[in-house]
Amino acid sequence: MSAETADRARAGELRFRDALRGLPRGVWIVSLGNLILQAGSFLPVFIVLYVTQRGHSAGAAGLVLGASGLGRVLGNVIGGYLTDTIGRRWAILLSVMVTSGLTASVPFLGPLPAIIAVVGLIGLVSQIYRPAMAAVLIDSVTSAQQRLAAFGVLRFAQNIGSTLGGVLGGVLASISYAGLFLVEAATLLLFGVIVAVLLRDAPQPRSDFGTAETRADPAVGYRQVLTDRTLVRFLLMTVFSMFAYIQTAVGLPLHVDDVGLSARDFGLLMGLNGLLVVLLELPITSVISRYRPEYVLAVANLLTCGGLALSGFTAGMSLLAATVVIWTFGEMAYSSIVQAHLANLTPPGMVGRYQGLYGAAYALGTGAGPVIGAAVYAIAPCVLWTLVGVLGLVCAQLSLRLRGPDAVADEPVSRPGDAPPGRTT
The missing domain is CATH 1.20.1250.20 (MFS general substrate transporter like domains)
Incomplete structure (x- = not known):
């Protein structure tokens, strides 16, 4: 490695450390909340065991998983739209509060169709907060380096929370599945309280290219x-x-x-x-x-x-x-x-x-x-x-x-609402 390359690498590392130290309050709030949320997220892992323990077949458990998976896909799409229209904070609160109530109801559901419907709805609503959480991080920072640091902290918190959640979930499942899902509902409520009290939608920052961010146009749909x-x-x-x-x-x-x-x-x-x-x-x-x-x-x-x-x-x-x-x-x-x-x-x-x-x-x-x-x-x-x-x-x-748009001058990124550019080879 040449001296110039080594200097550039050291400069990049120092910039990343500075970006970590300079992360705004919103990044740490969201990351702490995500750690708590992941530590108490049990339903996706234990729902199959719960359904089979209730006397249903493996095929029935597969239907429950399928409903949850379909809900997760739709939930992200809906969450992205709500994030841009009603705001990040309200999208998160809507997601975690409704998911908390639905999760608390799971142990008291009787017929299999009711379990499939509610778990599918949980899969949908529980994903609404994800694009909103990512948007909070993006709104909170003003440079690509800070953005990378912010998502790094979020991922670190998520990994710690998932590790703790695996251990805690196993202990709770051995005691009571009803208790397992009620603890998850309480964890969701705690996350909601953190968001309601500590988090505010940040003003749209100026981008790396010096232009102010603009509010989403609700008329622009996913097709555009x-x-x-x-x-x-x-x-x-x-x-x-x-x-x-x-x-x-x-x-x-x-x-x-x-x-x-x-x-x-x-x-x-x-x-x-x-x-x-x-x-x-x-x-x-x-x-x-x-x-x-x-x-x-x-x-x-x-x-x-x-x-x-x-x-x-x-x-x-x-x-x-x-x-x-x-x-x-x-x-x-x-x-x-x-x-x-x-x-x-x-x-x-x-x-x-x-x-x-x-x-x-x-x-x-x-x-x-x-x-x-x-x-x-x-x-x-x-x-x-x-x-x-x-x-x-x-x-x-x-x-x-x-x-990205700064990578090449002759290949601009198309924007929603623009006419589709000509086909490239």
Whole structure:
């Protein structure tokens, strides 16, 4: 490494540290609230066990999961619209308060259709806050470096909360499922109180390009938003990458069992993943802040999908652990930058809708991945792992085309409401 390159790297690291130290109050409020929320989020994990314990079949549990997954996709889309129209704070409050009441009702539901309907509605309403939360972070900062730092802190809080939630949920489920869901409802209320008391919608900041952000035009719908071809590429990249990543919970455990390892061994592999994420994701965010985000996303997708594809052709704990390290580094790099880069690509006044579509694409990929992945694995495991590897190449290619408006002068990003630009090669 040359002296000039080393100086530039040190300068980038110092800027990231300064950005962390200078994060405004709203970022810390939202991150603390998200930690609490994730620590008390049990229903998505334990609903299948609850439904089967009530005497329903595995097929019935699948219907409940399907309703929840469909609700999650729609909830992000609706949440994006509400974020841009009624405001970030009110969208969050609407989401958590209604979700709290619905979650508290789950233990008292009788017929299976009622459970399916309520859990599907929970899936929808519970996602409304996600684009609003992302918008709060984007509103609170004024530079790309701060934006990356803000999402890094949010992710760190989420990882800590999810780790605590897994332990706490297991303890509560062993005591009472009714208590489990009531604790989740209380956690949602606590998050709502934090938002109501401490959070206010920030004035729209000036962008990095010196122009003031404008309020969303309610007349601009998702059809106009989707004329932005850069956004469409971003959404396709998200669906494909999440389809591949979710095989960590579908194809990977099936492969671990097929090669003669135990559930305990799979737990150790996932524990390695969790440990690396908690310890290294924030430092990795500092490192990747020095590079162009589209390059980071391309490399991250190659590492994630390539590592997972290798795991499908690997046996033995040592080699599987090595592949876990590979795809975990890809996961950390991807998660650290993906929403922040989407904010770089977002036109004024459209933050909620762009983040909502990202959430819907995320939910679609993670929802379709288990169904399709399990079906393909049952036919031919090697086909699934080859597909994951190919998706990594496709996602890397899509990532390289996710350039912000400052990247090239001759390829402007189309704006919602504009006439669709001519087809490019």
